[in-house]
Amino acid sequence: MEKLKKIFVCSECGYETPKWMGKCPECGEWNTFIEDVRAEEGTSKQKTAGLIIGEPEAETVTSISDVCVDDEIRYVTGIDELDRVLGGGIVKGSVTLLGGDPGIGKSTMLLQICGKLSEKMKILYVSGEESKSQLKLRAKRIGVDSKNLLIAPYTDIGQVINAISAEKPDIVMVDSIQTMSFSGIASSSGSVTQVKECTSILTKVAKKANIPVIIVGHVNKDGAIAGPKVMEHIVDTVLHFEGERTMSYRILRSIKNRFGSTNEIGIFEMNENGLHEVENPSVALLSERPTNVSGTCVSCIIEGTRPIFAEVQALVSKTGFGVPRRTSTGFDFNRTALLIAVLEKRAGYYFGSMDTYINVIGGLKLDEPAADLSVAIALISSLTDTVVDSSIVAFGEIGLGGELRSVSNTESRIKEAEKLGFSEVILPMQSLKKLRKDDYKIKLTGVASVGEAFSAIRKKEVKSE
Numbered sequence: 116m117e118k119l120k121k122i123f124v125c126s127e128c129g130y131e132t133p134k135w136m137g138k139c140p141e142c143g144e145w146n147t148f149i150e151d152v153r154a155e156e157g158t159s160k161q162k163t164a165g166l167i168i169g170e171p172e173a174e175t176v177t178s179i180s181d182v183c184v185d186d187e188i189r190y191v192t193g194i195d196e197l198d199r200v201l202g203g204g205i206v207k208g209s210v211t212l213l214g215g216d217p218g219i220g221k222s223t224m225l226l227q228i229c230g231k232l233s234e235k236m237k238i239l240y241v242s243g244e245e246s247k248s249q250l251k252l253r254a255k256r257i258g259v260d261s262k263n264l265l266i267a268p269y270t271d272i273g274q275v276i277n278a279i280s281a282e283k284p285d286i287v288m289v290d291s292i293q294t295m296s297f298s299g300i301a302s303s304s305g306s307v308t309q310v311k312e313c314t315s316i317l318t319k320v321a322k323k324a325n326i327p328v329i330i331v332g333h334v335n336k337d338g339a340i341a342g343p344k345v346m347e348h349i350v351d352t353v354l355h356f357e358g359e360r361t362m363s364y365r366i367l368r369s370i371k372n373r374f375g376s377t378n379e380i381g382i383f384e385m386n387e388n389g390l391h392e393v394e395n396p397s398v399a400l401l402s403e404r405p406t407n408v409s410g411t412c413v414s415c416i417i418e419g420t421r422p423i424f425a426e427v428q429a430l431v432s433k434t435g436f437g438v439p440r441r442t443s444t445g446f447d448f449n450r451t452a453l454l455i456a457v458l459e460k461r462a463g464y465y466f467g468s469m470d471t472y473i474n475v476i477g478g479l480k481l482d483e484p485a486a487d488l489s490v491a492i493a494l495i496s497s498l499t500d501t502v503v504d505s506s507i508v509a510f511g512e513i514g515l516g517g518e519l520r521s522v523s524n525t526e527s528r529i530k531e532a533e534k535l536g537f538s539e540v541i542l543p544m545q546s547l548k549k550l551r552k553d554d555y556k557i558k559l560t561g562v563a564s565v566g567e568a569f570s571a572i573r574k575k576e577v578k579s580e
């Protein structure tokens with residue numbers, strides 16, 4: 116008889132130990148061990164992937180110049196925001212992991228990809244989460260219907276492999292990896308061991324049959340279910356679907372990509388008939404901007420190759436009692452603290468007994484130093500209750516001396532600001548010096564320090580009154 120023994124597995128790296136540990140000796144993470152079971156040796160029925168897909172053929176050593184390959188073949192999905200994030204489409208034989216919080220729209224995304232691709236190719240959609248009728252309902256809601264789209268409500272990975280060899284699809288979707296299990300392993304579906312084994316089985320099949328596979332993985336904050344962390348090393352591409360569930364914008368980001376850049380993001384909007392591409396995110400992100408209110412400034416960051424404009428809001432108010440509160444959403448907390456310190460020391464704006472709140476509208480994260488200037492301006496604007504003209508864009512990195520440092524891609528930022536109808540760009544003097552001013556119709560104001568930037572804004576206010 117098969118005897119089971121208890122083991123603990125690290126959800127980050129898959130390290131196994133017979134005893135629970137607080138810190139993983141392999142990856143150094145804390146609190147990542149999850150209980151699991153394993154067949155005891157001797158009584159073992161533990162089998163590995165080789166059993167269902169056959170052992171790999173013996174590989175030989177070859178000189179790289181003798182290896183022949185076809186050109187990299189990509190399936191273009193026709194969803195531009197997605198194709199760009201993938202680096203131009205889904206690569207044949209690749210494995211893509213789509214992760215994201217519950218209810219963010221992962222299944223919707225898969226089904227929409229199916230809708231586009233099923234016009235030309237055969238797709239196997241394996242869903243361990245939803246019944247056929249549930250899938251049909253969603254498909255109907257988002258308008259997907261095709262004879263080429265095969266759905267399979269399987270949870271056993273063996274069944275999935277059989278279906279792949281029987282149907283020979285051009286592409287396979289698996290929703291989600293946490294519901295899949297391999298019968299050769301004793302532990303239950305969703306455990307780290309199962310997730311790892313099922314992923315590696317799917318990866319082997321993808322490489323062997325040269326079929327792309329897209330796998331959905333749930334992320335769970337408290338780690339009760341094996342996070343897709345352990346899978347990230349196995350797969351080729353990791354996409355993250357982010358956003359506030361209460362807001363309609365969703366951001367698709369690539370965390371790892373063996374076939375493209377990881378800087379690109381795709382922006383979608385969710386409504387009752389599915390996800391829609393947001394072609395001009397800046398317009399959408401700036402659409403509900405308040406006018407004549409202090410504490411807001413428009414920033415420009417580069418995401419991948421695209422300049423994106425976002426509104427930074429700051430609220431500075433007197434602290435009720437005790438230590439001032441500092442919060443920051445969408446902008447690094449420590450960076451905010453640093454900017455506040457610079458403003459106090461170098462520009463003479465004091466936040467000592469003030470609570471400060473920073474928020475970037477639309478759920479966007481500004482993690483480029485170029486966003487510094489707009490955050491600083493929003494802070495000063497709120498502190499001094501001065502309205503910043505809504506047709507001004509500001510970008511630039513702030514140094515510890517309060518100086519403004521030049522940033523990359525200045526031209527494309529300015530061009531985009533012009534296109535969106537802004538009237539003035541405040542940018543580092545160093546960046547301005549490198550430009551040919553005649554190329555632009557928009558007013559360019561170069562400044563050397565934060566203080567100077569705010570004076571430039573203030574002067575304009577006085578003039579317009």
Ligand SMILES: Nc1ncnc2c1ncn2[C@@H]1O[C@H](COP(=O)(O)OP(=O)(O)OP(=O)(O)O)[C@@H](O)[C@H]1O
Binds near residue numbers: 216220221244
């Ligand atoms: N009728 C509807 N109208 C508008 N939005 C809807 C409607 N039905 C579903 N949605 C949106 O779709 C989301 C669920 O999408 P989906 O099932 O693709 O998410 P998921 O990431 O696959 O979730 P799970 O983790 O549960 O599998 C909901 O959170 C909601 O935002």
Ligand SMILES: [Mg+2]
Binds near residue numbers: 221222223244290
């Ligand atoms: Mg789902």
Ligand SMILES: [Zn+2]
Binds near residue numbers: 127128142
């Ligand atoms: Zn670990």
